[in-house]
Amino acid sequence: MSFARELLGLLAFGASAVSRNVSITGGMLPHCVAKSVRNHLSSQLQPGPQLQFVRFATKKAASSRTNDYNSKGKRLGLKKAEGSEVKTGQIIFRQRGTKWFPGENASIGRDHTVFALEPGFVRYYRDPFHPERRLIGVALYQDMRLPTSHWQPRLRRFGRLPISDPAEAEKERTRISRKEYYGWLKKEEQMAKRLADRKKGGTQSE
The missing domain is CATH 2.40.50.100 (RNA polymerase II/Efflux pump adaptor protein, barrel-sandwich hybrid domain)
Known part of the structure; x- marks a missing residue:
């Protein structure tokens, strides 16, 4: 009995591969019954677990929030x-x-x-x-054209104006900032200390 069932299954599997519209019993059974028997027998012949693939939707059901309104331009x-x-x-x-x-x-x-x-x-x-x-x-100036020559130094603006008064010009020339003044005092103290150390070393050597 088992041999006959396997033989019937092989015939049904071959018949389903050639044409799905041909009945496995040669027209003796209805088409729906033959199809169910063929599917059952083919599933019995295939080894391992039976996998069933389900195709899911690839389109989002609802639109994102960014599509609800038109974004403003970037003013480029x-x-x-x-x-x-x-x-x-x-x-x-x-x-x-x-x-x-x-x-x-x-x-x-x-x-x-x-x-x-x-x-x-x-x-x-x-x-x-x-x-x-x-x-x-x-x-920098209205009549200036670009680019300037690559073999000449770049023009730079220092933010300074010429002083026409000679007294003011001399005062500006001799003016130093507070930072520069204290730096100058520190340098003077260091120089005086070095001279004192040298004199002290000279007297000790004598």
Whole structure:
């Protein structure tokens, strides 16, 4: 009996592999009964535990909170045009990525914002030493053009004005700060102590 059951199972498994519409009994049993018998026998023939795969949904049922409203723009782009006057720290250009690089008297923040380091006038230019870069710089004077020559020292602003009065000029020249004054006194004391030690050492050797 067991041999006949195994033989019937093999025939049913082969028949299901060829066509699922053919009955294992040659049309003697109804299609639904033959299909249930075939599935039972095929499960008995397959060794090991039977795994059943379930396909879950890949689309979120509810939208996230960020989709409930439109976020405001980041206000990127040009803030100061060519020739505009800027102060120290003012933003010249906001961007994502370094489309524009900082030039003379300008710097860039961690969010790629280009801002001024010195008060002056905005210049958009290209440098022959960096032909693929577009630069933004700050000219110290209105008639100054960028870039300056690479073989000359950079122009810097020290924030000083000429003094026309000779007495005031001499007073400013001889003026020293409190820190410098106390530093000078300390140096004088150290020099006097060294001289005294030398004289003391000379007398002892005699």
